[in-house]
Amino acid sequence: MGFAEKSDKILRHLPSPLRQLLAFLVTIFAIELFLMALLPRAAGSGTPLAVSLLDAFLLVILSAPIIWWSVVRPLRSVALTASLHTDLLLDHIADGIISFDGAGRLLSLNPAAEQLFGSGSAEVAGRSISDILAIRSTGKDNPLLTPLVCCGEEHSRLTCEAEGIRSDGSRFPAALALSRVQLDGKWNFIGIVRDVTESREAGERLRETNEKLDALIQASPQGIVAVDCNGNVTLWNRAAEEIFGWSADEVLGKPYPAVPAEREAEHRKLRELVLQGKRVTDVELRRRRRDGVPIDVSLSAAPICDSLGTPLGVITIISDISARKRSEQELVLLKRAMESSINGITITDATHPDNPIIYVNPAFERITGYGVDEVIGKNPRFLRGDDRDQAELKKLMHAFREEREGCFVLRNYRKDGSPFWNELFIAPVRDRDGVVTNYIGVMNDITEHRRYEEQLVYQATHDPLTGLPNRNLLQDRLGQALALEAFRRRNPICVMFLDLDNFKKVNDTLGHTVGDMLLKAVANRLKNCLRGGDTVARLGGDEYIIVLPNVREMHDVITVAKKMINVFAAPLLLMGNEIYVTASIGIALFPTDGETVDALLKNADAAMYHAKEQGKNNYQFYSAEMNTRVFERLSLETSLHRAVKNQEFMLHYQPRVDLRSGQICGVEALVRWNHPEMGLVSPAKFIPLAEETGLIVPMGEWVLRTACAQNKAWQDAGLPPLRMAVNLSARQFRQENLIEMVEEILMETGLAPQWLELELTESLVMQEAEKSAAILRDLTDRGIEVAIDDFGTGYSSLSYLKRFPIANLKIDQAFIRDMTRDPDDATLVKTIITMAHGLGMKTIAEGVELAEQIDFLCRHQCEEMQGYYFSRPVTAEELGRLLAEGKTLDLSPVHVDPRDRIRAV
Numbered sequence: 006m007g008f009a010e011k012s013d014k015i016l017r018h019l020p021s022p023l024r025q026l027l028a029f030l031v032t033i034f035a036i037e038l039f040l041m042a043l044l045p046r047a048a049g050s051g052t053p054l055a056v057s058l059l060d061a062f063l064l065v066i067l068s069a070p071i072i073w074w075s076v077v078r079p080l081r082s083v084a085l086t087a088s089l090h091t092d093l094l095l096d097h098i099a100d101g102i103i104s105f106d107g108a109g110r111l112l113s114l115n116p117a118a119e120q121l122f123g124s125g126s127a128e129v130a131g132r133s134i135s136d137i138l139a140i141r142s143t144g145k146d147n148p149l150l151t152p153l154v155c156c157g158e159e160h161s162r163l164t165c166e167a168e169g170i171r172s173d174g175s176r177f178p179a180a181l182a183l184s185r186v187q188l189d190g191k192w193n194f195i196g197i198v199r200d201v202t203e204s205r206e207a208g209e210r211l212r213e214t215n216e217k218l219d220a221l222i223q224a225s226p227q228g229i230v231a232v233d234c235n236g237n238v239t240l241w242n243r244a245a246e247e248i249f250g251w252s253a254d255e256v257l258g259k260p261y262p263a264v265p266a267e268r269e270a271e272h273r274k275l276r277e278l279v280l281q282g283k284r285v286t287d288v289e290l291r292r293r294r295r296d297g298v299p300i301d302v303s304l305s306a307a308p309i310c311d312s313l314g315t316p317l318g319v320i321t322i323i324s325d326i327s328a329r330k331r332s333e334q335e336l337v338l339l340k341r342a343m344e345s346s347i348n349g350i351t352i353t354d355a356t357h358p359d360n361p362i363i364y365v366n367p368a369f370e371r372i373t374g375y376g377v378d379e380v381i382g383k384n385p386r387f388l389r390g391d392d393r394d395q396a397e398l399k400k401l402m403h404a405f406r407e408e409r410e411g412c413f414v415l416r417n418y419r420k421d422g423s424p425f426w427n428e429l430f431i432a433p434v435r436d437r438d439g440v441v442t443n444y445i446g447v448m449n450d451i452t453e454h455r456r457y458e459e460q461l462v463y464q465a466t467h468d469p470l471t472g473l474p475n476r477n478l479l480q481d482r483l484g485q486a487l488a489l490e491a492f493r494r495r496n497p498i499c500v501m502f503l504d505l506d507n508f509k510k511v512n513d514t515l516g517h518t519v520g521d522m523l524l525k526a527v528a529n530r531l532k533n534c535l536r537g538g539d540t541v542a543r544l545g546g547d548e549y550i551i552v553l554p555n556v557r558e559m560h561d562v563i564t565v566a567k568k569m570i571n572v573f574a575a576p577l578l579l580m581g582n583e584i585y586v587t588a589s590i591g592i593a594l595f596p597t598d599g600e601t602v603d604a605l606l607k608n609a610d611a612a613m614y615h616a617k618e619q620g621k622n623n624y625q626f627y628s629a630e631m632n633t634r635v636f637e638r639l640s641l642e643t644s645l646h647r648a649v650k651n652q653e654f655m656l657h658y659q660p661r662v663d664l665r666s667g668q669i670c671g672v673e674a675l676v677r678w679n680h681p682e683m684g685l686v687s688p689a690k691f692i693p694l695a696e697e698t699g700l701i702v703p704m705g706e707w708v709l710r711t712a713c714a715q716n717k718a719w720q721d722a723g724l725p726p727l728r729m730a731v732n733l734s735a736r737q738f739r740q741e742n743l744i745e746m747v748e749e750i751l752m753e754t755g756l757a758p759q760w761l762e763l764e765l766t767e768s769l770v771m772q773e774a775e776k777s778a779a780i781l782r783d784l785t786d787r788g789i790e791v792a793i794d795d796f797g798t799g800y801s802s803l804s805y806l807k808r809f810p811i812a813n814l815k816i817d818q819a820f821i822r823d824m825t826r827d828p829d830d831a832t833l834v835k836t837i838i839t840m841a842h843g844l845g846m847k848t849i850a851e852g853v854e855l856a857e858q859i860d861f862l863c864r865h866q867c868e869e870m871q872g873y874y875f876s877r878p879v880t881a882e883e884l885g886r887l888l889a890e891g892k893t894l895d896l897s898p899v900h901v902d903p904r905d906r907i908r909a910v
């Protein structure tokens with residue numbers, strides 16, 4: 006045991022207070038000795054130096070254990086404890102710790118290092134550091150190891166990347182921290198080695214993640230911008246470059262450039278809010294581009310914080326919504342436009358089968374009277390009510406079917422039921438695929454417009470004074486009449502030019518007011534005497550034009566002209582004045598007097614002047630021939646009136662012969678007019694005039710009475726009884742009291758009804774067929790026979806013919822005349838005979854003049870004939886003679902097949 010250990014042992018057993026007292030005393034003693042040894046020499050005292058040295062020696066001997074115990078030992082204890090702790094630490098530390106000397110020889114490895122390298126500390130002690138570590142240079146001349154190994158002063162601590170080499174030769178990436186320490190005057194090295202395989206992989210993953218993130222950020226269609234707490238840009242992706250126009254290089258590290266000056270404060274405030282943790286989502290802000298153009302952006306922002314939550318900056322995602330904003334603004338504008346439009350607008354949903362309304366504007370409500378709520382969901386067809394029969398509706402439907410736009414004028418109805426004219430424009434709206442999704446309808450209430458238009462048209466086409474059509478409308482109507490009637494059917498059209506004879510005098514003497522009143526009164530009178538299709542127009546002044554389209558007979562024209570003249574017969578009472586006016590009328594007829602509007606007006610005007618020349622107050626035709634005819638007709642009419650009064654008529658009788666026996670079986674009464682100057686006038690000339698004037702009624706009654714009386718007279722004279730055929734004209738047939746009149750005459754004359762036959766033309770009975778059938782039934786019910794005259798010239802409905810109680814068909818002489826030459830006529834006659842027989846009727850051939858005609862008729866079993874071949878119409882006396890003589894038709898030359906003759910008999 007050394008001195009130190011022994012001293013330690015002794016002192017360890019002393020009580021602690023004593024040890025402390027002893028240490029105190031030794032210390033005091035040492036101080037004293039020191040002072041004694043040094044002070045005398047310094048002060049020059051007499052204490053010998055030897056004594057002092059002895060004292061000092063004793064002191065050292067005595068104080069040594071004390072100093073050991075109280076100073077060195079505690080210090081040594083601290084060092085040992087530290088060493089112990091270091092060992093423990095090294096044993097348990099997770100990092101590998103290696104030590105090697107200045108020559109690179111390994112000294113020790115802690116357990117973690119042993120595990121890392123797969124070698125025990127003892128195994129590797131003394132081996133080269135390079136056996137377990139390949140240190141990568143961090144500089145150009147391996148600046149790591151060289152200075153450390155050479156113990157230079159440049160580096161005392163270094164960190165570097167290294168590669169660990171395990172005992173099995175495998176390697177792992179390592180991080181190495183080297184420290185240089187001096188032990189026992191020698192430089193040693195302590196290295197902390199960490200296997201960085203995991204952290205390196207984590208780093209790699211992090212790097213990959215960062216790369217992806219960066220790619221994502223750059224590829225984002227939205228601008229991604231980050232700023233630090235001071236507002237300097239730290240991230241600026243490509244979309245941000247496109248949105249704002251600045252490149253990343255221009256803005257990184259600089260303040261965010263896109264904030265307009267007037268919005269800086271707002272921007273700062275927003276950034277602060279975000280830094281305080283507030284999240285900002287889809288805030289719409291105004292920013293500016295690099296070229297100064299303002300843009301609208303939608304922005305979402307969030308703070309960027311470190312792991313401790315300390316804010317480092319703000320990241321924002323930015324979308325350029327300028328286009329959307331513009332669209333929104335456009336939509337607002339469009340909506341505003343639709344709402345302020347004076348036209349009603351509807352939008353319907355074409356994807357729905359019923360195409361219901363999804364929008365109407367206020368104008369729609371105003372025009373129709375329906376509120377939005379009443380129409381949404383309904384198809385707009387409710388506006389047309391039950392009024393479906395509109396040509397434009399069909400066109401609208403067509404447009405819908407073809408999915409195209411179109412404009413239509415429809416009759417629609419408001420909520421209160423009042424109609425309005427709707428000028429409707431529809432347009433389909435298509436989606437990207439071209440499918441119609443909606444229809445837009447723009448309605449325009451053109452009721453007023455139409456009224457105004459009509460008013461305008463009326464004013465442009467009518468005489469403001471009289472309200473009659475003016476020259477424009479006249480020309481239009483006459484032009485239409487010419488085009489439609491004249492060129493299509495070639496029916497005559499009459500144009501009358503009427504001029505007042507004494508209007509100027511009235512105007513000059515009674516003034517313009519009375520003159521105007523006169524013109525109006527004349528207009529009214531003229532209108533009242535015309536039919537619906539006729540036109541009366543005023544050309545100006547006292548000139549009026551009358552147009553009669555579709556004139557059937559000349560008599561109509563004369564009737565109207567006469568009516569016009571008569572219109573002025575009664576005086577006009579105007580402002581207390583009784584005014585007499587007369588008119589002169591000129592008449593032009595299409596096509597004889599002209600084929601154009603101008604020609605007809607011009608010629609009617611000329612005719613009117615002619616009427617003036619003829620002494621006014623009369624009418625004149627443009628053509629001289631027409632005037633002559635009219636004159637003749639007029640005089641004939643006058644004579645006819647007189648003839649009826651003076652009994653100037655007489656009857657001739659034409660016998661009818663039975664073709665089977667050749668005997669006279671009947672007669673037809675044919676009227677003759679024995680005119681005092683003209684002699685015998687043909688019925689073909691005066692019957693139509695008598696019909697037009699109505700004189701046919703008294704004349705026809707005379708004929709019937711005379712014929713019946715004559716027949717009865719023959720019978721009474723003992724002549725063989727005959728059937729008397731009497732012609733009935735249309736007017737007679739339609740006369741109300743026809744049946745009574747016939748009955749009365751039969752009674753009066755005493756003739757049995759079966760000896761009377763009434764002849765009616767085919768066209769006459771076919772008009773108003775039902776009524777005709779009833780009259781015919783009334784007649785036949787009374788035993789009177791009915792024959793159809795001139796059969797084949799008119800249009801017969803066979804079904805009616807079958808139902809009419811007709812006894813005889815008289816085949817028109819036009820067919821008889823040509824039947825032996827014209828095969829068509831022959832066929833017709835044969836057919837008529839066959840048909841009549843089929844219907845249970847007899848046939849009578851009219852106008853038979855030739856033996857061969859008799860031959861033909863007999864061969865085809867026609868029952869009776871009438872014609873010059875046997876006898877012309879003759880007087881009553883002559884016919885009486887024929888009957889008395891028993892004149893018969895010689896049928897001997899007739900070449901009838903004996904079989905037919907047998908059949909006929």
Ligand SMILES: Nc1nc2c(ncn2[C@@H]2O[C@@H]3COP(=O)(O)O[C@H]4[C@@H](O)[C@H](n5cnc6c(=O)[nH]c(N)nc65)O[C@@H]4COP(=O)(O)O[C@H]3[C@H]2O)c(=O)[nH]1
Nearest residue numbers: 675676688689692708732733734852853854871872873878
């Ligand atoms: N060429 C030719 N003609 C022949 C022949 N046989 C007879 N006629 C004529 O043919 C006409 C036959 O009379 P209608 O068809 O009834 O046609 C009659 C009839 O429609 C009408 N008519 C005659 N008398 C009267 C009457 O008293 N009352 C009415 N309402 N009409 C009458 O006047 C028409 C003409 O009478 P009419 O001049 O007497 O002419 C008669 C007669 O003279 C012939 O072989 N050859």
